[in-house]
Amino acid sequence: MCGIFGIFNVEHAQKYAFYGIYALQHRGQESVGIAVSDLADIKLIKRSGLVLEAISKEDIESLEGSIAIAHVRYSTAGDLGLTNAQPFLKETPFGKVALVHNGNLVNYTSLKAELEKEGVSFEHTSDSELFLALLGRGTYVPESISMNPLDEELLPHIFYALSRVKGAYSLIYLFKDKLIAARDPYGFRPLLMGRLKDAVLFASESCAFDILGAQFFREVKPGEVVVVDFHGIRSYFPFKSPRKAMCIFEFVYFSKPESYIFGDWVYNVRKSMGRQLAIEDDVDADVVVPVPDSGIVPAIGYSQEKSIPLELGLIRNHYVGRSFIEPTQELRDVKVLMKFNANRPVLEGKRVVVIDDSLVRGTTSKKIVSMLRKAGAKEVHMRIASPPVIGPCYYGIDTPTREELIACKLNQEDIRKFIGADSLRYLSLEGLRSCVKNYQEFCDACFSNVYPIPLEDESCLSKT
Numbered sequence: 001m002c003g004i005f006g007i008f009n010v011e012h013a014q015k016y017a018f019y020g021i022y023a024l025q026h027r028g029q030e031s032v033g034i035a036v037s038d039l040a041d042i043k044l045i046k047r048s049g050l051v052l053e054a055i056s057k058e059d060i061e062s063l064e065g066s067i068a069i070a071h072v073r074y075s076t077a078g079d080l081g082l083t084n085a086q087p088f089l090k091e092t093p094f095g096k097v098a099l100v101h102n103g104n105l106v107n108y109t110s111l112k113a114e115l116e117k118e119g120v121s122f123e124h125t126s127d128s129e130l131f132l133a134l135l136g137r138g139t140y141v142p143e144s145i146s147m148n149p150l151d152e153e154l155l156p157h158i159f160y161a162l163s164r165v166k167g168a169y170s171l172i173y174l175f176k177d178k179l180i181a182a183r184d185p186y187g188f189r190p191l192l193m194g195r196l197k198d199a200v201l202f203a204s205e206s207c208a209f210d211i212l213g214a215q216f217f218r219e220v221k222p223g224e225v226v227v228v229d230f231h232g233i234r235s236y237f238p239f240k241s242p243r244k245a246m247c248i249f250e251f252v253y254f255s256k257p258e259s260y261i262f263g264d265w266v267y268n269v270r271k272s273m274g275r276q277l278a279i280e281d282d283v284d285a286d287v288v289v290p291v292p293d294s295g296i297v298p299a300i301g302y303s304q305e306k307s308i309p310l311e312l313g314l315i316r317n318h319y320v321g322r323s324f325i326e327p328t329q330e331l332r333d334v335k336v337l338m339k340f341n342a343n344r345p346v347l348e349g350k351r352v353v354v355i356d357d358s359l360v361r362g363t364t365s366k367k368i369v370s371m372l373r374k375a376g377a378k379e380v381h382m383r384i385a386s387p388p389v390i391g392p393c394y395y396g397i398d399t400p401t402r403e404e405l406i407a408c409k410l411n412q413e414d415i416r417k418f419i420g421a422d423s424l425r426y427l428s429l430e431g432l433r434s435c436v437k438n439y440q441e442f443c444d445a446c447f448s449n450v451y452p453i454p455l456e457d458e459s460c461l462s463k464t
Contacts, residue, residue, distance in 0.1 A: 001254050001396055002086070003027030003072040004100040004191075006172040006202040008179045008228045013037075013068035014060055016199075016212055021070035022051040023211040024204055026256060027102075028072035031085035035098035037176045038065035042096045046085040069174045071100040084126040087174070093136035094154060097175055101128035102204055103168035103189045104396040107456040111164060131171060134161035142238050150231055158182070158225060159238045166453060168247075168395035170220070172202055178229035186245035186452055187222030188395045188443060190261040200228045205259035216260060222246075244441035245452035249397055251436065252386045253357045257297050264437055267297055272435040273385040274301025274355065277427045281306075283353060283381050287346065289313030291356040291368060298385035299355035308353065311346040313372065340371065348376030358386045359415070359426070362406035366419040373420070382421040387429045387447040388412070394455050395443065 003024030007016045014036045021032060032054050033046035043063050047054035051072065071086035087098040105111075108127035116122070120133050139156035140163045141147060147155065158173070158180055168188035173180040181202045183191045194201035196214035203209060206216045220226055223241045227234045246262045257267040277298065288310045290299030303310035317339055352372060359365050365382060372380050388407035402408040406415055416424035429447050433439035445451045 001027050001074045002100075002102040003204045003208075004069070004102050004170065004172055004202070005071075005204070005208055006069040006100070006174070006179050006181065007196075008067050008200045009230070010066060010196065010199040012064070013066050014063040016196075016201075017068035017070040018051070018055060018060060019211050020201070020203060020208045021072055023208040024072055025051055027204060027254060028074035031073045031082060032071065033073075033085050033087050033100075034059075034063060034068060034070045035087040035089060035100075035174050036063040036065035037067040037174060039067075039177055042089060042098050042174060042176060044087060044089045044098060046082060046087070048082050048085070067174060067177075067179060069098060069100045069172050069179070084124050084128075086126075086128060088124065088126075088129055088132055090123075090129075090132040090135075092132065094157070095176060097132060097135065097173060099128065099132050099171060099173055101131060101169055101171040102191075102396065103170060103184065104394060105130065105165050105167035105169070106394050106453055107166040110456060127167075128171075130165055131161055131169070131173075134164055137161075138164075140238070145236060145238055147236075148234050150229075151227055151234060151236075155180075155225070155227070155236065159236075162225070162239070166456065170204065178227060180225065180227050181220055182225045183220045183222055185223035185239045185241040186243065186443070187241070187262075188245055188247050190246075190250060190255070191220040192261070193217040193220060193226070200233065202226075205255055205261055207256045207259045210258070219261075219263070243452065245443035246441060247395065247397070248432065248436060248439075248442040248444045249358075249386075249393070249446060252432075253294050254397075262436075262442075269435050270294075270297040270357075270385070271301035273427055273432065274298030274303075275305040276301075276431040276435055277355075277383055277385050277425075278302040278305035280428060280431055281383060281425055283383075283423060283425070284351065285353040285379070285381060286350040287311045287313065288353045288355060289346070289372070291354060292316035292340070294357040295355045295385070298357065302353070302355055302383065302385075311343075313343050313346040313352060313354075313375075313377075314340045314368065315343050316340055340368065342371045342375035344375045347372055349378050350376075351379040351381070352377045353381045353383055354421075355383050355385060357384075358389060359384045359406065359419075360389050361404055362415060362418055365421075369420045379422045380420075381423045382416070382419060382425075384424075384426045387426050387432055389446050391446050391449040391451075393446050394451065394453070395445075397446065
């Protein structure tokens with residue numbers, strides 16, 4: 001997963017990009033980058049680490065312009081480190097072009113090898129580079145498209161690049177005088193448009209608009225390409241959408257609860273998941289304890305449905321990042337102990353229902369159960385507000401192999417024993433689907449093993 005942001009037509013665009021991408025920090029912690037156009041040239045800074053720590057005042061002052069894009073990175077394909085930090089900037093037949101991308105391509109290896117045979121050189125090991133490498137190598141315009149004369153030179157090349165890739169992408173191209181945003185025909189990853197006076201904004205989640213005082217305008221639709229320049233906003237649909245396949249895990253974990261994505265509020269969906277989990281559950285308990293932060297909202301729903309009081313039995317240290325998003329298991333293990341502390345007066349002698357958003361590898365849950373028992377909990381009942389994760393994601397979430405997924409190795413009773421809980425229960429797949437509008441329009445392959453796009457090569461099983 002990654003977070004992307006773009007803004008067009010505002011003075012000091014780099015400052016807006018800084019705050020916009022800061023609001024999306026939860027979507028990636030490895031690196032941050034900002035590219036800015038002053039209408040004559042595009043300049044770029046990229047740094048490892050968190051936005052507030054990595055980008056200095058001097059960095060911001062070194063950039064100046066009225067158009068900007070920004071990116072926070074969480075690797076799903078390609079090598080770790082600053083090498084693959086975005087935005088990418090490349091000299092093309094259309095001048096300098098910068099790009100930010102959220103998603104994962106399932107034909108990266110084969111398409112890259114094909115282009116290398118044709119003499120194309122690559123600077124990175126990330127699938128995102130393909131969107132720039134393909135510019136100028138062909139054109140594509142569907143017969144159904146009525147092209148605005150303003151776009152006749154450039155857009156056929158954009159359409160061609162998008163036609164060659166397969167998989168998940170929400171992306172923004174930065175040209176010196178325009179932004180072009182696109183979302184794959186399945187709509188795997190969110191991408192929204194906003195307004196701030198005369199400025200047009202794009203972001204992975206609506207929370208990036210809130211921090212700037214901007215207004216949510218609409219979502220970029222699956223298969224849509226949006227051009228924003230000084231002549232206005234123009235929209236095209238060069239690719240038919242075989243079906244929508246929006247990532248349901250965005251609601252389960254990744255997106256912030258106050259965000260609006262996929263036509264719904266994350267908070268409402270997440271709370272419904274907790275309520276449905278309670279409906280499916282028959283455990284008796286004294287207190288409901290959420291695993292902060294993503295377990296809080298479903299725990300509220302669970303608590304209200306069951307009429308069991310909710311207490312903060314786990315206190316989170318917010319100066320430590322999200323354990324799931326770290327690239328190595330060793331860092332995940334250490335951070336669990338750094339991140340949470342048990343609240344003994346809430347737990348001692350109590351039958352505790354612990355609500356977490358998901359159970360992927362099981363290591364975090366095991367440490368949490370142990371922590372609660374040491375703090376005096378009489379019983380610990382683990383409740384997961386999503387189904388067992390039984391399939392790797394090929395579209396941009398860090399569940400790359402079945403071997404890492406505990407539900408692929410152990411049955412539910414064995415998982416319960418592994419984590420040390422008195423009982424374990426997941427939200428059913430049918431229950432999860434009941435919490436979203438039009439569940440047929442969502443991808444739940446990680447829970448169902450039904451994949452909208454088949455894997456074509458092994459690229460998306462390695463780390464961006």
